[in-house]
Amino acid sequence: MKLFIFNHPLGAQAIRDEILKPLIESLESIPFEINKGCASSLRETIKRQIQLQGWSGETRVDKSNNITITSMKDNIGLCLQTGNVGRFYADMLKLQTLYLNGKIDAGIYIIPTNNAAKKMGGNLANYERFIRELDLYKKIITIPIHVIGIED
Numbered sequence: 001m002k003l004f005i006f007n008h009p010l011g012a013q014a015i016r017d018e019i020l021k022p023l024i025e026s027l028e029s030i031p032f033e034i035n036k037g038c039a040s041s042l043r044e045t046i047k048r049q050i051q052l053q054g055w056s057g058e059t060r061v062d063k064s065n066n067i068t069i070t071s072m073k074d075n076i077g078l079c080l081q082t083g084n085v086g087r088f089y090a091d092m093l094k095l096q097t098l099y100l101n102g103k104i105d106a107g108i109y110i111i112p113t114n115n116a117a118k119k120m121g122g123n124l125a126n127y128e129r130f131i132r133e134l135d136l137y138k139k140i141i142t143i144p145i146h147v148i149g150i151e152d
Contacts, residue, residue, distance in 0.1 A: 001030050004113060004127055004149035008134045011146035014106035015076055020146065022053050023108065027150060034116045034152045039082040039124065046080055046110060046150075047071075061094050062101075069094050077104040081111045081125045088125045088133070092141050099143035106144040116151035 003024060005012070012020060026049045032042060047070065051057070055071040055078060069091070071078040077098050079091040088111070095107040109130065117126040127149030134141060 001027055001032055001150050001152055003028055004151075006127075006131045006134075006147040006149070008131070008138070008141070008143075008145040008147060011106060011108075011144040014144035015108065015146055016074070019074055019076055020108075023050065024148070026050070026053060027110070027148065032152060034112070034119050036119065036121060039120050042112075042120075043080060043082045050078065050080075061097055067094060069098070072104065075103075075105045076108060077106075078108045078110070081109070081130075082120070083125060085123055085125045085129065088130050092134070092137070095145065096141050096143050104143075106146070109145055109147045111147070111149060113149040113151040116149075 030045060030049060032045055050071055055073045058068040058070060059072045061067045069077050070080040077095050079095060081088050081091055098104045111125055111127050111130050112120060114126040114128045117124040131147055
């Protein structure tokens with residue numbers, strides 16, 4: 001896959017190379033053709049890849065509820081979004097909450113680019129919109145986030 005990278009504020013600097021580099025290399029090596037209706041398949045393919053690198057399964061934001069993020073590893077939270085555009089606001093809040101509660105030091109967000117999202121279906125979350133929104137909410141979403149846009 002082809003990757004696009006954005007750092008909100010200093011996301012890459014907050015994540016150790018031994019965590020970030022293998023993740024990026026594995027995402028780049030995934031042979032996946034993006035097409036209409038592939039969102040679930042893409043999500044499962046990426047989840048399998050990250051779990052092979054020692055990332056956890058779904059992790060609760062708080063013990064008192066069932067709200068989760070995709071994965072965690074060494075105090076880094078990871079969200080993978082291949083669904084509706086409205087879901088990435090929840091992901092922003094989940095990562096920010098974990099950060100403010102001292103459970104993570106930074107976040108990684110994996111999301112299809114606008115081109116990929118258009119191929120996959122309508123009204124899906126996309127990289128370009130996500131980074132625009134992060135910039136808009138930069139005084140509220142203060143967690144360092146390394147954003148990875150994906151496309152084939």
